[in-house]
Amino acid sequence: xxxxxxxxxxxxxxxxxxxxxxxxxxxxxxxxxxxxxxxxxxxxxxxxxxxxxxxxxxxxxxxxxxxxxxxxxxxxxxxxxxxxxxxxxxxxxxxxxxxxxxxxxxxxxxxxxxxxxxxxxxxxxxxxxxxxxxxxxxxxxxxxxxxxxxxxxxxxxxxxxxxxxxxxxxxxxxxxxxxxxxxxxxxxxxxxxxxxxxxxxxxxxxxxxxxxxxxxxxxxxxxxxxxxxxxxxxxxxxxxxxxxxxxxxxxxxxxxxxxxxxxxxxxxxxxxxxxxxxxxxxxxxxxxxxxxxxxxxxxxxxxxx
Numbered sequence: 001x002x003x004x005x006x007x008x009x010x011x012x013x014x015x016x017x018x019x020x021x022x023x024x025x026x027x028x029x030x031x032x033x034x035x036x037x038x039x040x041x042x043x044x045x046x047x048x049x050x051x052x053x054x055x056x057x058x059x060x061x062x063x064x065x066x067x068x069x070x071x072x073x074x075x076x077x078x079x080x081x082x083x084x085x086x087x088x089x090x091x092x093x094x095x096x097x098x099x100x101x102x103x104x105x106x107x108x109x110x111x112x113x114x115x116x117x118x119x120x121x122x123x124x125x126x127x128x129x130x131x132x133x134x135x136x137x138x139x140x141x142x143x144x145x146x147x148x149x150x151x152x153x154x155x156x157x158x159x160x161x162x163x164x165x166x167x168x169x170x171x172x173x174x175x176x177x178x179x180x181x182x183x184x185x186x187x188x189x190x191x192x193x194x195x196x197x198x199x200x201x202x203x204x205x206x207x208x209x210x211x212x213x214x215x216x217x218x219x220x221x222x223x224x225x226x227x228x229x230x231x232x233x234x235x236x237x238x239x240x241x242x243x244x245x246x247x248x249x250x251x252x253x254x255x256x257x258x259x260x261x262x263x264x265x266x267x268x269x270x271x272x273x274x275x276x277x278x279x280x281x282x283x284x285x286x287x288x289x290x291x292x293x294x295x296x297x298x299x300x301x302x303x304x305x
Contacts (some may be wrong), residue, residue, distance in 0.1 A: 033300025050090030081126030169196030178231025
């Protein structure tokens with residue numbers, strides 16, 4: 001690929017990267033996140049913010065739903081879901097396997113497919129459902145399963161303090177307790193994460209391009225949790241953070257019982273009264289001083305005020 005063509009790809013990819021103005025606002029929360037790409041312009045990590053109040057005309061969707069030919073029960077269900085969207089935000093973090101130009105193109109395709117799917121879901125259901133995750137998984141399975149996969153986590157956060165998330169092979173969220181001053185790891189025994197996307201079909205049917213029905217099917221599920229107190233933090237992150245280590249193999253974020261959270265817990269304790277943006281950059285400065293990254297590193301801080 002010629003340099004001019006690469007620059008065009010970079011331009012299109014930069015156009016879909018979230019800027020500070022796209023970070024969603026939610027009553028009672030402070031939110032900030034970015035990607036630290038391994039290369040300056042291209043990377044396999046991608047963040048999508050969904051501020052439902054800003055991105056979608058929710059009142060108009062209610063009118064469209066009420067004026068549709070759906071049953072009264074169905075209208076009631078959809079309208080209730082749309083009303084809930086006024087008190088929540090969504091955050092998606094995807095990690096493509098690789099750092100080449102082709103990986104960036106895959107990230108671009110996923111971005112467009114996901115947001116198109118969300119718009120359709122809002123019209124049909126008033127919320128994002130597992131059907132969208134299933135369809136996306138099968139779509140990318142049909143196109144990229146021979147040479148690529150991606151991990152994805154999508155979380156929704158509510159003014160009430162509740163949050164729910166779906167993980168497709170992605171690291172589980174980091175939880176920081178302000179009161180205890182410690183990182184609390186979510187255990188797989190209590191929370192579910194499936195295999196990465198584009199590895200196996202989502203439901204029992206033949207997929208496109210003549211692929212035979214397989215014996216194993218990727219099952220996605222929704223996890224429910226709650227952010228109880230002011231100062232508590234949920235952090236969504238890519239495996240670049242989880243695997244970030246120095247030359248001796250010491251982890252920046254140590255999830256083992258002996259590791260006690262590692263350096264990231266120390267930084268959080270030191271800046272526990274800082275806002276999400278200041279805490280993000282404090283972590284970034286420390287991890288870059290700790291070791292040179294060998295992978296894209298992305299993380300989003302959701303701090304309860």
